[in-house]
Amino acid sequence: MTKGNHLLLVQLREQFLKTQARLQKAIDTGRFDKWSLQKKQALYQRILRYAHRLKAVVKPGIVTAMLAAGIVISNTAQAQIVTARTGAANPLNGYSIGSASKPAFADLNNDGDADLIAGESYYNSSTFFNSGTPTTPTFASSSQFSTGYAMFYGAPAFIDIDNDGDLDLVFGEESGRLALFTNTGTASAQVYAAYPNNYPSEFSIAPFSGIDVGSRATPVFVDIDNDGDKDLFIGNSSGNILLYKNTGTSAAPVFTAQTGVNNPFNGVDVGNESAPSFSDLDNDGDQDAIIGESGGTLLYYKNTGTASAAVFTQQTGSGNPFNGIDVGSWSAPAFTNLDNDSDKDMIVGRFDGGFSYYEISFSTLPVQWQSFTAKKQMNDVLLNWQTAAEQNTQDFVIQHSSDGQHWQQIGIVAAAGNSNAVNNYQFVHSKPLTGNNYYRLLQRDKNGNTAYSTIETVQFTTAAAAFTIANNTITNGLLRVAVTTPITLRLFTGNGQLLQQFKLTQGNHTLVIGTYAKGIYFINGNGKTERLMIQ
Numbered sequence: 001m002t003k004g005n006h007l008l009l010v011q012l013r014e015q016f017l018k019t020q021a022r023l024q025k026a027i028d029t030g031r032f033d034k035w036s037l038q039k040k041q042a043l044y045q046r047i048l049r050y051a052h053r054l055k056a057v058v059k060p061g062i063v064t065a066m067l068a069a070g071i072v073i074s075n076t077a078q079a080q081i082v083t084a085r086t087g088a089a090n091p092l093n094g095y096s097i098g099s100a101s102k103p104a105f106a107d108l109n110n111d112g113d114a115d116l117i118a119g120e121s122y123y124n125s126s127t128f129f130n131s132g133t134p135t136t137p138t139f140a141s142s143s144q145f146s147t148g149y150a151m152f153y154g155a156p157a158f159i160d161i162d163n164d165g166d167l168d169l170v171f172g173e174e175s176g177r178l179a180l181f182t183n184t185g186t187a188s189a190q191v192y193a194a195y196p197n198n199y200p201s202e203f204s205i206a207p208f209s210g211i212d213v214g215s216r217a218t219p220v221f222v223d224i225d226n227d228g229d230k231d232l233f234i235g236n237s238s239g240n241i242l243l244y245k246n247t248g249t250s251a252a253p254v255f256t257a258q259t260g261v262n263n264p265f266n267g268v269d270v271g272n273e274s275a276p277s278f279s280d281l282d283n284d285g286d287q288d289a290i291i292g293e294s295g296g297t298l299l300y301y302k303n304t305g306t307a308s309a310a311v312f313t314q315q316t317g318s319g320n321p322f323n324g325i326d327v328g329s330w331s332a333p334a335f336t337n338l339d340n341d342s343d344k345d346m347i348v349g350r351f352d353g354g355f356s357y358y359e360i361s362f363s364t365l366p367v368q369w370q371s372f373t374a375k376k377q378m379n380d381v382l383l384n385w386q387t388a389a390e391q392n393t394q395d396f397v398i399q400h401s402s403d404g405q406h407w408q409q410i411g412i413v414a415a416a417g418n419s420n421a422v423n424n425y426q427f428v429h430s431k432p433l434t435g436n437n438y439y440r441l442l443q444r445d446k447n448g449n450t451a452y453s454t455i456e457t458v459q460f461t462t463a464a465a466a467f468t469i470a471n472n473t474i475t476n477g478l479l480r481v482a483v484t485t486p487i488t489l490r491l492f493t494g495n496g497q498l499l500q501q502f503k504l505t506q507g508n509h510t511l512v513i514g515t516y517a518k519g520i521y522f523i524n525g526n527g528k529t530e531r532l533m534i535q
Contacts, residue, residue: 012050013050013056015050016047016050016051016056019043019046019047019050020047020058020059020062022043023043023044023047023062024059024061024062024518027061027062027065027518027519027520027533028518028533028535030533032065040066044062044066047062058306059517059518061517061518061519061534062519063305063306063519064493064494064517064518064519064520064521065494065519065520081321081360081361082321082322082325082346082358082359082360083358083359083360083361084325084356084357084358085357085358085359086357089357090355090356090357091132091137091138091139091338091357092116092128092139092347092354092355092357093357095128095139095354095355096352096353096354097118097120097126097353098120098121098122098353099120099121099122099351099352099353100119100120100121100153100330100332100349100351100353101118101119101120101332101349101350101353101354101355102118102119102120102153102154102155102156102218102275102332102334102349103116103117103118103332103334103347103348103349103355104116104117104118104119104156104157104158104334105334105335105336105347106158106167108127108129108167108190109129109188109189109190110186110187110188111130111188112134113130113132113133113134113137114130114134114137114336114337114338115127115128115129115130115139116128116130116139116347117156117169118156118349118355119153119154119155119156119171119172120153120154120353121152121153122151122152128140133340134337134340135339135340137338151171151173151174151179152173152174153172153173153174153216154171154172154173155171155172155173155216155217155218155219155275155332156169156170156171157169157170157171157172157219157220157221158170158221159221159230160250161180161182161207161253162182162251163249163250163251165187166183166185166186166187166190167183167187167190168180168181168182168183168192169181169182169183169190169192170208170219170221172216172217172218172219172234173216173217174215174216175212175215175217176212176213176214176215176216176217176236176237177208177211177212177213177217178208178211178217178219178234179205179208180205180208207248207253207254207255208255211234211244211255211257213234213235213236213240213242214236214237214238215236215237215238216236216237216273217234217235217236218234218235218236218273218274218275218276218332219232219233219234220232220233220234220276220277220278221233222278222287223287224243224245224264224278224287224310225245225308225309225310226306226307226308227246227308228250229246229248229249229250229253230246230250230253231243231244231245231246231255232244232245232246232255233265233276233278234276235273235274235275235276235291235292236274237272237273238269238272238274239269239270239271239272239273239274239293239294240265240268240269240274241263241265241268241270241274241276241289241291242257242263242265243257243258243262243263243264243265244256244257244258245258245262261499261500261514262514264305264310264311264312265289265301265312268301268312268314270291270293270299271293271294271295272293272294273292273293273294273330274291274292274293275291275292275293275330275331275332275333275349276289276290276291276292277289277290277291277292277333277334277335278290278335279335279344279346281300281302281321281360282302283343284303285307286303286305286306286307286310287303287307287310288300288301288302288303288312289301289303289312290322290333290335290346291333292330292331292332292333292348292349293331294329294330295326295329295331296326296327296328296329296330296331296350296351297322297325297326297331298320298322298325298331298333298348299314299320299322300314300315300319300320300321300322301313301314301315302314302315302319304497305493305497306517308517309516309517311493311497313497319450319452321360322358325348325358327348327350327356328350328351328352329350329351330349330350330351331348331349331350332348332349332350333346333347333348333349334346334347334348334349335347338357338359339359343360343361344360345357345358345359345360346358346360367387367389367390367391367393367415367443367445367451368387368388368389368390369385369386369387369388369451369453370385370386370387370388370422371384371385371386372384372385372386372441372453372454372456373385373456374437374439374456374457374458375458376458376460377428379430379432379460380428380429380430380432381428381429381432381437381439381458382426382427382428383398383426383427383428383429383439383441383456384424384425384426385424385425385441385453386422386423386424386425387416387419387422387423387425388422389419389420389421390415390416390417390418390419390423391418391445392417392418392445392446392447393415393416393417393418393443393444393445393446394414394415394417394444394445394446395412395413395414395415395443395444396412396413396415396425396441396442396443396444397409397411397412397441397442397443397444398410398411398412398413398427398429398439398441399439399440399441399442400429400437400438400439401437401438401439401440402433402435402436402437402438403436403438404436404438404455404457404492404496404497404498407440410429411427411429413425413426413427415443432458432460433460434460434461435459435460435461435524436457436458436459436524436529437457437458437459437460438455438456438457438496439455439456439457439458440452440453440454440455440456441453455496457492457496457522457529459524459528459529461528466483466484466485466487466525466526466528467481467482467483467484467487467489467504467525467526467528468481468482469481469482469523469530469532470482472530472531472532472533473532473533473535474513474532474533474534474535475535477512477513477514477515478510478511478512478513479510479511479513479523479532480508480509480510480511481504481508481509481510481511482507482508482509483504483505483506483507483508483509484506485506485526486503486504486505486506487503487504487525487526488501488502488503488504488525489501489502489504489511489523489524489525490502490523490524490525491513491521491522491523491532492521492522492523492524493521493522494519494520494521494522499516499521500513500514513534516534517534518534518535519533519534520532520533521533521534
């Protein structure tokens with residue numbers, strides 16, 4: 001880097017930090033709420049430009065406030081194109097390692113391309129070295145890695161557990177525990193130390209010694225909180241996904257179980273044999289989850305939060321780019337870049353021991369969102385939205401929900417079609433519900449591509465309020481509430497994601513909200529909604 005470029009980056013970082021601080025202060029003091037939509041949009045776009053050039057992360061509290069204000073995180077929407085590659089187009093076509101193959105990719109010989117190690121249902125794992133190129137992979141079965149004992153349903157994952165510059169190997173197993181095999185070689189020539197005749201001592205090795213997820217542990221490592229070290233997600237035979245956050249460091253990891261609301265997959269059950277994997281599937285800078293299961297399909301949980309504070313929301317139907325894929329049974333996805341382009345591709349292990357290959361590419365959707373708002377207008381709700389440019393757009397489907405999860409179409413507005421100008425649209429919902437009304441837009445283009453807007457919420461209250469809160473600003477994780485009649489209160493993020501529920505009797509209560517990112521939240525009950533600010 002030249003001296004001039006370094007100076008420019010220093011100046012950009014100063015501007016980035018200064019602009020973020022200004023915006024955060026406005027949010028904390030309430031001045032942000034008085035700004036015009038155009039002012040919010042302009043300031044946020046400036047922050048995003050700085051963040052993109054610096055490869056930095058915007059504060060989660062700012063992102064939450066912008067979502068709550070109807071400002072879309074990104075102006076450029078992209079659609080994922082998933083193409084099945086079969087026969088000779090699949091570099092792993094014809095390979096089978098027995099049954100229940102579970103792939104994991106890493107550059108095992110430090111030659112710049114992705115190699116494969118795959119677990120199976122019994123005893124060994126197979127290693128496939130890429131003897132081709134990063135653009136045209138050619139996998140050759142070269143060896144089997146023996147764990148030294150009969151390991152059933154092995155599920156490999158890679159992590160540099162000791163931060164020494166090479167990859168160590170972790171295996172999930174039938175018992176529900178994890179075994180660690182450290183690399184005693186180098187980054188170019190791995191030597192994984194096995195533990196023959198010592199079963200089950202492998203499972204007593206820190207930092208995984210206390211972990212047990214029941215049966216058929218399927219681990220994957222990803223930095224889910226953007227703190228620079230890898231966290232651990234584990235699927236199991238019951239279909240659950242457990243999170244063990246690294247509360248230590250990269251050099252000295254400590255994996256601590258996260259339960260309740262601290263696990264973004266709390267309550268998720270995919271049926272049986274959950275096999276989680278992660279990739280930035282929508283190119284928005286955070287990690288999304290793609291989960292295999294016993295039926296052979298793939299479930300997609302989009303990260304609708306941020307890189308630092310993940311919120312996973314299941315996408316179904318046309319919202320799931322893998323909808324319709326069925327590999328037979330026991331799908332186990334893994335992501336790596338097999339064609340040396342700008343995105344990762346997907347290899348899926350199968351119960352028959354083979355591997356299916358799906359190439360992933362992106363196409364820019366024809367609409368650039370600018371804003372979306374929903375406001376009361378007498379007894380109606382007025383929806384306004386704006387696009388910066390459109391190409392080949394068809395229409396906007398207006399969708400309504402009473403709970404933020406189940407949606408119904410309430411109208412369609414024709415789109416501009418092709419335009420480089422700013423386009424303004426309106427729709428009036430004349431029959432809103434008492435209580436919460438959630439709104440979102442589904443944009444459709446003439447070629448079948450789709451894109452969703454943010455979610456907006458409007459509340460209508462007819463009954464007397466059944467609760468009052470003592471503190472709209474929360475600094476210690478506690479909220480004091482006075483209740484006049486029994487009620488269920490619900491805590492939401494600024495963009496409508498349900499976080500917690502509280503069933504309360506008449507009287508005074510202190511609710512333990514917990515630790516969430518700074519920003520705007522809402523608490524709702526009996527048709528009344530209160531705005532909260534967490535600091």
